[in-house]
Amino acid sequence: MEHTRVAIIGSGPAGYTAAIYTGRAQLEPTVFAGEQSGGQLMWTTDIENFPGFPKGIAGPQLMMDMRAQAEKFGAKMVDKFVTSVDVTSKPFTISTADSSFTADSIIIATGAESIMTGVPGEKEFLGRGVSTCAVCDAAFYREKTTFVIGGGDSAMEDTLALTKFAKSVTVLHRRDTFKASKIMQERVLSHEKVTVLWNSVLKEVKGEGVVKEAVVETNGEEKTLPADGIFVAIGHKPMTQIFKDKIILDDHGYVITGMESEKFPTMTSVEGIFAAGDNVDHRYKQAITAAGIGCSAALDAERWLESQQES
Numbered sequence: 001m002e003h004t005r006v007a008i009i010g011s012g013p014a015g016y017t018a019a020i021y022t023g024r025a026q027l028e029p030t031v032f033a034g035e036q037s038g039g040q041l042m043w044t045t046d047i048e049n050f051p052g053f054p055k056g057i058a059g060p061q062l063m064m065d066m067r068a069q070a071e072k073f074g075a076k077m078v079d080k081f082v083t084s085v086d087v088t089s090k091p092f093t094i095s096t097a098d099s100s101f102t103a104d105s106i107i108i109a110t111g112a113e114s115i116m117t118g119v120p121g122e123k124e125f126l127g128r129g130v131s132t133c134a135v136c137d138a139a140f141y142r143e144k145t146t147f148v149i150g151g152g153d154s155a156m157e158d159t160l161a162l163t164k165f166a167k168s169v170t171v172l173h174r175r176d177t178f179k180a181s182k183i184m185q186e187r188v189l190s191h192e193k194v195t196v197l198w199n200s201v202l203k204e205v206k207g208e209g210v211v212k213e214a215v216v217e218t219n220g221e222e223k224t225l226p227a228d229g230i231f232v233a234i235g236h237k238p239m240t241q242i243f244k245d246k247i248i249l250d251d252h253g254y255v256i257t258g259m260e261s262e263k264f265p266t267m268t269s270v271e272g273i274f275a276a277g278d279n280v281d282h283r284y285k286q287a288i289t290a291a292g293i294g295c296s297a298a299l300d301a302e303r304w305l306e307s308q309q310e311s
């Protein structure tokens with residue numbers, strides 16, 4: 001069975017940053033990148049808020065560059081999904097559909113996925129009018145007609161981000177009250193650019209190349225409304241299923257870190273297993289914050305491996 005000192009599971013900004021750092025520490029990490037490597041940024045077009053790119057950069061390009069940078073420092077890429085992990089004995093065992101590896105340490109960087117409504121057209125227009133991140137994309141909707149789906153804090157935050165640019169923001173919520181915090185609700189409800197359609201659901205996204213219309217059902221009545229941008233903000237799901245009952249996760253499936261040792265803030269409940277990126281972060285969910293935690297996890301893993309050799 002092939003052995004690695006550091007196994008990094010995931011290939012978004014957290015995973016690749018961890019790979020760059022552990023690679024430069026000469027730990028020869030193995031990155032389990034999945035069958036479609038690159039994470040959520042592979043679904044975005046221009047990224048204008050990643051520092052260092054004043055002209056912006058395409059999401060897939062940024063991820064390919066991060067991958068190449070990790071490979072330059074000796075990271076080995078395995079473009080396969082991890083199907084199971086055994087964390088009960090050391091070294092840990094990581095299995096894909098057709099092979100198994102042992103690892104002295106693991107960095108979990110599997111990310112999170114946005115929950116989608118699943119209506120026709122939503123997937124087709126993702127990155128071309130349908131977005132899951134207003135903080136990232138609001139500026140592309142200057143003077144545009146936009147919609148936000150959801151009634152939680154994310155939907156409120158997306159709505160407020162859009163009001164800075166868009167001509168109008170219509171919030172579609174399936175109930176007649178929001179579940180978001182009162183202060184966020186008040187900001188949204190008092191904003192002159194915002195209209196709320198209560199008891200409303202998105203039925204379909206229509207367009208030609210880019211989004212043109214939203215089919216909306218309100219109290220059972222269907223309407224087709226002009227739309228340039230549709231922001232889906234109905235929650236996120238961390239991709240941590242393979243670690244369920246193996247390391248401690250919170251009620252929503254996010255990995256809990258920092259409880260094992262003050263020396264290693266990114267360590268999970270299992271010594272030698274670290275976590276970084278959107279699977280630990282339900283608050284910020286930005287490429288740059290994921291990359292930052294990926295760096296921390298790499299440094300923690302390196303120091304923990306050194307401490308094992310000393311003891």
Ligand code: NDP
Pocket residue numbers: 116117149150151152153154155157174175178179233234235236282283
């Ligand atoms: P939430 O789970 O809190 O809210 C999801 C919203 O989407 C709910 O209103 C829900 O409706 C609606 N929804 C769910 N599924 C569907 C569907 N299929 N179709 C239509 N609507 C749907 O998720 P958030 O991402 O908003 O927040 C997650 C956590 O992060 C929360 O704890 C939140 O407080 C926190 N957060 C904090 C922020 C801050 O403090 N600045 C910013 C963003 C998030 P229903 O109400 O009917 O359940």
